[in-house]
Amino acid sequence: MLMEQTDLLILIGSLIFGGGALGSVAYYYARQARLKVMPPPAPVPEPALPEETVPPPRAELKVVKEPEPPSLNTALRSTRDSFWGKIQRSVLGSGSIDGVELETIEEILYTSDLGPSTVTRLLGSVESQLSRKEKRSLDTLKDSLKSEVQSILAAVPKMGHSPLEDFAQRPKPQIWMIVGVNGAGKTTTIGKLAHLAAQKGARVLVAAGDTFRAAAQSQLKVWSERAQVEIFSPEGVTDPGAVAFDAVQMAKARGYDLVLIDTAGRLHTQANLMDELKKVKRVIQKLDPQSPHETLIVLDANSGQNALVQAQKFNETLALTGAVFTKMDGTAKGGVVLGLASQLQIPTVFLGIGESMEALTGFNPGEYAEALFDAH
Ligand SMILES: Nc1nc2c(ncn2[C@@H]2O[C@H](COP(=O)(O)OP(=O)(O)OP(=O)(O)O)[C@@H](O)[C@H]2O)c(=O)[nH]1
Ligand SMILES: [Mg+2]
Structure with a gap:
């Protein structure tokens, strides 16, 4: 030292x-x-950072992130409340299951957008289960409803089977037509589907077949950029059949895996516009007789019973292969998925649960049946 x-x-x-x-x-x-009287050494002050090394304010680094989509169980909260929640409250309010008239349950079921034939099925199951006095409990009521819901869903072929699951084994290019009434969420769903398929490694082409609405092409372009897929959107072409034909031809020539054809929204009652969809289908069948490999109807869950009418009419015209229910987040009318299965045997394949690109989930019947009754 x-x-x-x-x-x-x-x-x-x-x-x-x-x-x-x-x-x-x-x-x-x-x-x-001397050591005893010496004061301890004064701390050496940190030298001040020179101006230029001071980090920039946090605000400049802020990254705007899209909100996380809710889980299906969370998205179905209002539906659960208007279905099982109401039934449960009516039973608890009367003190015992004996006190609850079946009519009360029937009334609640009718207002849950299930459709009359579904309500009849559910009531039949409840009545037979509750017929024996010793079985009259809230749990029996719940179990009988839940198992009937499960069997309605299980009876529909391909229910919940995502067409992206066995994608690798499917003929290429897959050609999917997306149809539905105005504002149901077709273009948004195409963006989400393109993203999902691209994530699985598929080469996706989205075709701007909505030649009716002025802003439709630019809306689809935004989605194609977000999903980082290519778009076929010729300027000045007004015939949706021509757009679909050229898009499929291009996809075949250039080795795309999936073509998602957007279509203009139309009411199921507009015969001429429904015929136009038939024509689009005929035109692409000239290039691939097996196509469209999927004809998916996009249904806004908020339209409740009306969604069933839409699905029925589109099905008559196009022979639908599946349904996508959008806006499941926040609606109290999510029971309509069950109504579609029970009344029309059309499988629901995807659910839209928000506006972001990630807010599309494959339909899982077990998870849906569970979420109608229990929060977790
Ligand atoms: N909350 C929520 N909003 C959705 C969902 N899907 C679509 N939307 C919204 O619904 C609105 C209509 O969506 P579009 O994709 O333009 O509907 P469209 O069927 O293509 O409409 P048209 O082309 O006019 O017939 C948009 O504001 C979307 O953000 C969803 O799952 N949840
Ligand atoms: Mg659209």
Whole structure:
């Protein structure tokens, strides 16, 4: 250890005046005494950062993130409340299941957008289960309803089977037509589907077959950019059949895996516009007789019973292969999925649960049946 200047002076002094061992002893005591009175060293202040190294304010680094889509169970909260929640409250309010008239349950079921034939099926099951007095409990009521819901869903072929699941085994290019009434969520769903398929490694082409609405092409372009897929959107072509034909031809020539054909919204009652869809279908069948491999109707869950009428009419015209229910987030009318299965045997394949690109989920019948009754 280096000696400080004052230590050196004390040592020299004690050697001069005391000499030898005596000097060393004098030096030792003098040093100890000095250490006791010395204040501790003052902390050295941190040097201030030069101007240019000060980090920029946080606001500049802020990344705007889309909200996470809710889980299906959360999305179905209002539906659950207007279905099982209401039934449960009516039973609890009356004190016992005996006190609840079946009519009350029937009334609640009718207002849950299930459709009359579904209500009849559910009531039949409830009546037979509750006929024996010792079985009259809220749990029996719930179990009988839940198992009937499950069997309605299980009876529909391909229910919940995502057409993207066995995608690798399907002929290429897959050609899917997306149809439905105005504003149901067709273009948004195409964007979400394109994203899902692209994530699985598929080369996707979206075709701007909505030649009716001025902003439709640019809306689809935004989605194609977000999903990072290509778009076929010729300027000035007004015939949706021509757009679909050219898109399929291009997809075949360039080795695309999936063509998603957007179509203009139309009411199921507009015969001429429904015929136009038939024509689109005929035109693409000239290039691939097996196509469209999927004809998916997009239904806004908020339209409730009306969605069943739409599905029926579109099915008559196009032979639908599946349904996508959108806006399941927040609607109280999510029971309509069950109504579609029960009344028309059309499988629901996807559910839209928000506006973001990730807010599309494959329909899982078990999860749906569970979410109609239990929150978790
Ligand atoms: N909350 C919610 N909104 C959705 C969902 N799907 C679509 N939307 C919204 O519904 C509105 C209509 O969606 P579009 O995709 O334009 O509907 P469209 O069927 O293509 O409409 P047209 O082409 O005019 O017939 C948009 O504001 C979407 O953000 C969903 O699952 N949840
Ligand atoms: Mg659209």
